[in-house]
Amino acid sequence: MATALALAAACAGGAGEAGPGDADALVGNTGGTGGTSGVGATGLGGVVPLPGPDCTPGAALGLCHVCTADGRPGLPADDPACPSVNCEAFDAFERMEAEGQIVCRRVAAAPLPDVGRCTGPGQCLAGASAALCAGRGAAAEIARADAACATLTGCAGAEAPVVTPGPVGAPCNGAGTCREDGTCSVSATCARFPGQVFCLEEVVEGAVQCEFYVATADGSKTTCATFCEASGGCCVDAWPEADEQSCEHGGNSNCIDEHSDLVCRCRLRSEAEMACPSGAPPF
Numbered sequence: 501m502a503t504a505l506a507l508a509a510a511c512a513g514g515a516g517e518a519g520p521g522d523a524d525a526l527v528g529n530t531g532g533t534g535g536t537s538g539v540g541a542t543g544l545g546g547v548v549p550l551p552g553p554d555c556t557p558g559a560a561l562g563l564c565h566v567c568t569a570d571g572r573p574g575l576p577a578d579d580p581a582c583p584s585v586n587c588e589a590f591d592a593f594e595r596m597e598a599e600g601q602i603v604c605r606r607v608a609a610a611p612l613p614d615v616g617r618c619t620g621p622g623q624c625l626a627g628a629s630a631a632l633c634a635g636r637g638a639a640a641e642i643a644r645a646d647a648a649c650a651t652l653t654g655c656a657g658a659e660a661p662v663v664t665p666g667p668v669g670a671p672c673n674g675a676g677t678c679r680e681d682g683t684c685s686v687s688a689t690c691a692r693f694p695g696q697v698f699c700l701e702e703v704v705e706g707a708v709q710c711e712f713y714v715a716t717a718d719g720s721k722t723t724c725a726t727f728c729e730a731s732g733g734c735c736v737d738a739w740p741e742a743d744e745q746s747c748e749h750g751g752n753s754n755c756i757d758e759h760s761d762l763v764c765r766c767r768l769r770s771e772a773e774m775a776c777p778s779g780a781p782p783f
Contacts, residue, residue, distance in 0.1 A: 564618035577616035582624035585611045587633035594639070595655040600673070600688025602645040604655035608637030648672035650682030693731045693766055699747035707767055709736055713744050715761035724764035725755040725776065733766040734776035 555567035563581055568574035590609035595602065612635045617625045625632070643661040645652035649672050655661035665682030672678050675698040676686030690701045690710035697713035714727050724738035740759040741750025749763055769776060 561621075563622050564624060565621040573621070575621060576618055579616075579618050579624065582617035585617065585625065585628050585632060587611060587628050587635075587637075589628065590630055590633040592657055593642075593655045593660060595652070595661075597647070600647050600684075600691075602647055602650075602652040603641055604643040604652060604661035605639045606642045607639045609633040610635035610637035646672075646683040648676075648684045648688070649678035689768060692768070693728070693733060696727070697744060697747070699763060704767075709765055709767045711747065711763055711765045713747050713761070714764050715744070719760055721758035721760050723756050723758050724753075724762060724766070727764050728755075728766035729769075729776055731766070732769060734769050734773070735764060736767050737765040739763045 554572055555561060557567050557569050557571050559567040561567060561573055564575060564579045566574060566576045587609035592607050592609065594605050594607055596605065597603070611628075611632055615632050619625055643652060643655065643663055645663045649666045649670065651664045651666070653662050653664070663682060665680065666678050668678055668680050670678040672684035673686045673688055673691035674694055675691065676684040678684055686698055687701055687708055687710075689708040690698060693710060693712060696715075699711040699713055701708055701710045703709070712727070714722065714724065716722050724735040728735040735755035738753045738755050738757065739749035739751065740753045740757070740762045743750075744761070747763055753759065753762065755764075
């Protein structure tokens with residue numbers, strides 16, 4: 501009986517204390533499955549080793565998949581292999597008015613510069629969206645209407661413009677009449693030189709030039725410089741001995757020569773000009 505009690509006590513003592521060999525066996529034990537050792541994060545039952553770099557930093561691992569600076573696979577903001585984003589469906593129209601003209605322009609939508617095309621490893625954007633295409637691209641004129649002879653409706657947001665000409669032959673811009681294409685025979689620019697017989701207009705180097713037969717009511721002499729500058733323009737050329745009915749030019753003259761009647765060619769003065777050139781044409 502005494503022998504049995506001694507054996508039981510010995511067994512109980514052995515279960516409560518581990519020997520040196522037993523302690524060594526527990527280092528690195530993961531969840532009791534035992535055997536793996538190393539320095540790292542402590543898990544259930546032991547120490548889990550930290551992994552080393554998985555890839556070479558900067559290396560491409562596939563579509564929208566790269567190796568980051570710390571040697572781990574990651575997602576780039578963009579990948580040139582992704583298809584270009586087509587924002588045409590989000591183009592818009594804008595309306596502008598100047599010098600009696602109504603202009604409608606189509607403004608191209610463009611992808612925002614800070615929005616990438618990668619949505620996940622191996623995945624590109626499936627298509628465009630209003631948020632992605634909120635950038636502004638190039639603008640191009642697509643319609644124009646002479647405000648004196650036509651109306652332009654629409655041209656706002658996604659609504660396309662519609663130009664409707666007015667009645668042919670209707671008076672416009674003081675000295676002109678409306679034509680079939682909805683334009684006035686006298687532009688708003690030339691209409692700024694009132695009170696004389698309009699002869700013609702033409703565009704020279706992008707600027708409108710207007711010719712008028714000019715004569716004083718009392719037969720006194722005047723100059724084309726005086727006539728043009730009185731309406732905010734500058735004289736381009738002048739011809740004396742003109743014919744009021746045909747606007748035919750007589751002899752050559754210059755903008756500061758005085759005559760009782762003449763044909764004057766004027767242009768508007770640019771915003772950068774403090775004063776008109778003086779002397780003989782051409783200027």
